[in-house]
Amino acid sequence: MNTNVDAQATRSTPIIPPATIAEQPAASVSSDESNVTSAYDPPISRKLMEGFCGLSTNTLIKYEMEGIIHPAKVKHGGLEMVTYRVTDVQAVLKKRGIKFKKGNEAEVISVFSQKGGVGKSAFTQHLGAMLSMVGRVLVIDLDSQSDVTSLFGLNVKFADLVAEDAELDPTIAELMDWRLKDGQESPYRKLPFSSVVKKISPTLHVVPADLDLGEINYSLNRLELEDRLDAEGNPRPAILFMIKDVIDALKSQYDFILFDCPPNIETCNVNALFASNRIIVPLELEAKCLKTMRRNEDFLKRLKTIHEGFQWDKILVVPNKFKRENIKIKALAKLQDIYAERTDVQLSQAVFPNGAIIDKCSEAREPVFVAATRYGREFKAAVPQAKEFTDLFWVVMHEILELPIDRLVFADQEGVEV
Numbered sequence: 001m002n003t004n005v006d007a008q009a010t011r012s013t014p015i016i017p018p019a020t021i022a023e024q025p026a027a028s029v030s031s032d033e034s035n036v037t038s039a040y041d042p043p044i045s046r047k048l049m050e051g052f053c054g055l056s057t058n059t060l061i062k063y064e065m066e067g068i069i070h071p072a073k074v075k076h077g078g079l080e081m082v083t084y085r086v087t088d089v090q091a092v093l094k095k096r097g098i099k100f101k102k103g104n105e106a107e108v109i110s111v112f113s114q115k116g117g118v119g120k121s122a123f124t125q126h127l128g129a130m131l132s133m134v135g136r137v138l139v140i141d142l143d144s145q146s147d148v149t150s151l152f153g154l155n156v157k158f159a160d161l162v163a164e165d166a167e168l169d170p171t172i173a174e175l176m177d178w179r180l181k182d183g184q185e186s187p188y189r190k191l192p193f194s195s196v197v198k199k200i201s202p203t204l205h206v207v208p209a210d211l212d213l214g215e216i217n218y219s220l221n222r223l224e225l226e227d228r229l230d231a232e233g234n235p236r237p238a239i240l241f242m243i244k245d246v247i248d249a250l251k252s253q254y255d256f257i258l259f260d261c262p263p264n265i266e267t268c269n270v271n272a273l274f275a276s277n278r279i280i281v282p283l284e285l286e287a288k289c290l291k292t293m294r295r296n297e298d299f300l301k302r303l304k305t306i307h308e309g310f311q312w313d314k315i316l317v318v319p320n321k322f323k324r325e326n327i328k329i330k331a332l333a334k335l336q337d338i339y340a341e342r343t344d345v346q347l348s349q350a351v352f353p354n355g356a357i358i359d360k361c362s363e364a365r366e367p368v369f370v371a372a373t374r375y376g377r378e379f380k381a382a383v384p385q386a387k388e389f390t391d392l393f394w395v396v397m398h399e400i401l402e403l404p405i406d407r408l409v410f411a412d413q414e415g416v417e418v
Contacts, residue, residue: 014336014349039153039366040129041201043074043083045373051390051409052133053092060092068095086203089133100134100401105251109258109400110276114299115292116263118284119320121147122358124260126393127280129367132204135255138197140172140207142272143262144214152206153365154198168210170196173219175207175246179238181224188219193250205254217266240307243271265299273303278314278400283335284321285328290335293317297345315345316400321354350395357385368393372410 044052049060063069069088073080093099101107111124125148128139141149149155154169170191178186198206225238228245247257259272273279281296283289303310319335322328332351339347360382361368371379372386391408398405 014332014351038201039364039370040132040204041086042366042370043072043081044085044089046071046082046084048369048373048409049084049089051407052089053096054407055092063092063095068092086133086201090135090203093134100131100397100403101255102401106138106247106254106257107278107401108247108251108276109256109278109280110261110269110272111258111280111282112261112269112273112296113281113283113292114263114265114295115284118263118292119282119352119358120263121151121260122362123280123282123318123320123396124148124258125151126358126361126368126389127397128204128256128258130369130390130393130397131256131258132201133369136203136205136253138205138207138250138254138257139260140257140272141209141260142172142213142268143209143260144211145262146209146211148260149206149208149210151362151365152198152200152204154200154206154208168212169208171209171213172196172207172243172246173213173216176242177238177245178219178223179226181226184224187223213268216268220267220271237307239267240271240274240309243268244275244309247275270303273300274307274309277312279312279316280396280400281315281317282320283317285319285323285331285335286321287327287331289331290338293335314400314402316348316396317345318348318350318352318396320352322351323354346399348396348399350392350399352389352392353385355385355389357382357389361386369409 046057046060050056053060055063060069060071064071068091069084071082071084071088074083075081109127111120111127113120121143124139128137131137139148139152141147146155173188174191174196175193176188177190178188180186196207198208200206220239220242225242227238228236228241230236250257259276261269261272279300281293283293300310300312300315317335317339319332322332335347339345357368357371361371364371368386369390371382372390374383374386387410391410394409395405397403
């Protein structure tokens with residue numbers, strides 16, 4: 001990965017992983033996790049703090065003396081390491097007047113593709129975790145397979161057989177208003193938001209998925225939902241507004257709301273896309289990727305003919321699972337030709353390699369930037385790739401929010417305030 005980039009270069013030159021990533025030295029000390037309450041609210045190393053905030057060590061020390069941030073020392077073997085928390089990151093950003101959200105309400109982002117296995121859940125996991133460093137984040141799992149729910153450590157591993165009548169975890173279905181025509185009884189219970197949301201960290205919350213969510217498309221299509229009226233008395237089709245009404249009530253509580261969409265074009269996904277103002281499309285670079293993207297685009301275009309509310313500020317295609325193989329190189333080059341002059345749909349400059357670090361983070365249930373700052377010989381080989389992926393997600397975060405990229409998290413470059 002070319003670490004010597006500036007804002008203009010990042011927009012014009014794809015960030016493609018190198019053929020090999022050399023191992024870099026790491027301190028041979030064991031990690032003491034006793035002070036970690038959540039993998040998504042970890043002690044943040046000084047290097048990571050500098051990267052998130054774009055500051056030098058001297059400036060961090062200055063802010064510490066001013067009482068703006070409150071670092072703590074954590075023991076790693078025989079060493080004492082200076083660490084910070086997410087509250088420190090956000091305090092510095094507030095001090096410097098840096099905002100990642102443009103308006104007063106939450107940015108609502110759908111991670112969507114009709115094709116499975118392209119990395120949607122992993123993108124939601126790591127992008128959500130990174131956004132939680134700079135704002136308040138709500139992740140909503142819409143897939144009954146509950147992949148992103150599991151990645152955030154919410155799935156319980158039962159030691160014994162679960163009773164067939166045991167209640168499943170509440171999902172977004174319990175937040176929707178299932179009012180039916182003619183006063184018919186709703187098949188879903190309505191729960192307050194506080195009974196559904198799970199708090200992963202102070203700034204990262206999740207609405208989980210469960211098996212019951214697999215029936216939601218049937219319910220949306222078959223039940224006689226009662227249409228609502230807007231403020232001007234115009235009818236609003238309930239089948240489109242079920243999720244949007246939930247999101248509109250939550251926008252003031254969060255800075256970013258992410259949907260992890262299942263790989264289909266069912267009504268629940270249509271609802272999520274209707275409630276979103278931005279879309280990320282992870283695209284695996286393989287033989288059929290051009291056809292996959294064409295189908296995704298055709299579907300999104302058809303939605304715009306259904307209702308004028310289908311409008312998105314940004315649609316970002318993110319190349320994923322790149323290897324230096326002929327078919328993948330050709331696919332990437334073709335995508336760059338297709339989207340070179342496009343403004344309605346844009347191709348990310350971040351090209352994600354087919355790296356083992358994502359699987360390791362999935363198994364550990366932790367964001368990639370945590371893996372990038374681990375200590376000990378057992379983590380040494382994974383650290384360089386974790387840093388690379390952290391920088392790639394940093395680029396995607398800026399691109400989807402249409403923010404200038406003046407630096408990366410780990411790359412040594414200009415743009416750091418001293």
